[in-house]
Amino acid sequence: MAAMIGPFFYINGGFLSHRIQLAQGEKRGDKLDNPYSHEKLYDDHYSDGDYIRIPRGRVVWDIEENRAIIYIDTCIEKVTGAVEAAAALFDLTDYAVAHDEHYVCPDCIGNIWEE
Numbered sequence: 001m002a003a004m005i006g007p008f009f010y011i012n013g014g015f016l017s018h019r020i021q022l023a024q025g026e027k028r029g030d031k032l033d034n035p036y037s038h039e040k041l042y043d044d045h046y047s048d049g050d051y052i053r054i055p056r057g058r059v060v061w062d063i064e065e066n067r068a069i070i071y072i073d074t075c076i077e078k079v080t081g082a083v084e085a086a087a088a089l090f091d092l093t094d095y096a097v098a099h100d101e102h103y104v105c106p107d108c109i110g111n112i113w114e115e
Contacts, residue, residue: 003061003068004090006034007041010055010076015089016045022061031069032061055105059090068095071103 005025008017018036025032038058042051057072068090076082077097087095 005059007038007058030064057103068092070097071100073103073105075108
């Protein structure tokens with residue numbers, strides 16, 4: 001398999017994701033991204049509640065660095081092996097881990113300015 005990109009949630013110790021190949025990605029600046037939204041991913045699997053409450057992240061491809069970036073909520077990152085599991089799910093061998101205000105659950109929002 002080849003590296004994939006897309007949004008993901010971390011729910012009950014596992015990942016729910018929408019993955020696509022890099023060739024299917026949309027170019028946004030110097031990155032390739034999957035246009036599929038967290039909202040759509042959530043609505044495809046759940047009929048109530050709000051996706052914003054669930055820890056989440058997104059894998060994008062940095063064209064200039066030729067590697068993936070895993071944007072991830074800090075509460076997922078703190079789970080032993082979770083980053084590695086996300087990397088395996090998206091078939092990534094070379095990646096960086098980053099944080100972004102779009103990927104912060106309500107439990108972590110108080111820590112957003114501490115990084």
